[in-house]
Amino acid sequence: MITRRSFSILALAALTLSGTAFAQDANVIRAVTDATFPPMEFFKDGKRTGFDIELTEALAAAAGKKIEWTDIDFKGLVPGLVSKRFDIAVSAIYITPERAKVVDFTDPYYAGGLVVVTKDPEIKTLKDLDRKYVSVQVGTKSVNYLKENHPLVRRTEVEKNQEMFNLAEIGRTAAAVTGKPAAKLFAQSRPGFRVLEEQLTTENYGIAVRQDRPELTKELNAALVKIKANGTYDALIKKWFESPAQ
Missing domain, CATH: 3.40.190.10 (Periplasmic binding protein-like II)
Structure with missing residues (x-):
């Protein structure tokens, strides 16, 4: 027979085990x-x-x-x-x-560091990004870097990294600014894309x-x-x- 006292002990034991489990x-x-x-x-x-x-x-x-x-x-x-x-x-x-x-x-x-990846043949330097749309991922350093150092660049901010590349691929943006490893890998897999030699930052x-x-x-x-x-x-x-x- 389970008394009220024994039930309380069992309940306490169960809570203890539960706490341990979590x-x-x-x-x-x-x-x-x-x-x-x-x-x-x-x-x-x-x-x-x-x-x-x-x-x-x-x-x-x-x-x-x-x-x-x-x-x-x-x-x-x-x-x-x-x-x-x-x-x-x-x-x-x-x-x-x-x-x-x-x-x-x-x-x-x-x-690593920030770089520009593009397929636009007219973009050869960072200055060529002025007044052009450039895709960047929200929450990354690319956003503030462009805002503070290249205010004439028209930023298109997206949630996902792949969205950023997709916009550049379909021509909605002239380029994407992102980390060097990802940019190089993307450029290798997409004909016509290249990473500018001039790096924005080294970090x-x-x-x-x-x-x-x-x-x-x-x-x-x-x-x-x-x-x-x-x-x-x-x-x-x-x-x-x-x-x-x-």
């Missing part, structure tokens, strides 16, 4: 990305892949942890860390002073980490040193940036 596993890193930016992160045959994805998995393995991935729009990555929904954000994120005010960053893991990518997880930043930095020493990092660089397009 507590975060210390060996699991909750990572968030916007997997629409090849070769850094994208879906192929229904599977998330790319340099950032494989790098993060390698870092987690070196640290003795596992990754639990979530996909959201790029503009929500940093807010997702601030609200503590996720532990890290990995999505070709530039290390900037503005972002560093609200999130921590690991040591840089790859040097570093880093993994964004919640500010209340300094130990995680240290673990990831130590793991980065480890995979660079054992050859894993170089193998990923060769696979994603030196081999033929994936």
Whole structure:
């Protein structure tokens, strides 16, 4: 017979077990990305892949942890860390002073920068973008960079990375401004497209980490040193940036 007291004990036990079940596993890193930016992160045959994805998995393995991935729009990555929904954000994120005010960053893991990709033969320099429509992705540095440094450029802001390229491909915009790795991969796969030699910026990518997880930043930095020493990092660089397009 279950008395009121025994029922209360059972209920308390159930709540305790429930709390344990929903507590975060210390060996699991909750990572968030916007997997629409090849070769850094994208879906192929229904599977998330790319340099950032494989790098993060390698870092987690070196640290003795596992990754639990979530996909959201790029503009929500940093807010997702601030609200503590996720532990890290990995999505070709530039290390900037503005972002560093609200999130921590690991040591840089790859040097990138903003470039122009176009198929318009009349566009040879950045100055040629003046008064032309240029597509950029919302939430990326491309938006503010053009606003502050090239105010005569007519920005067309879109939610998704692929939309940005699509507009340039169908001629709705004269060019797209985005990160160098993605721009080069797109130009390789589309006849007539090219990346201008003149680069807008040269910047570093880093993994964004919640500010209340300094130990995680240290673990990831130590793991980065480890995979660079054992050859894993170089193998990923060769696979994603030196081999033929994936």
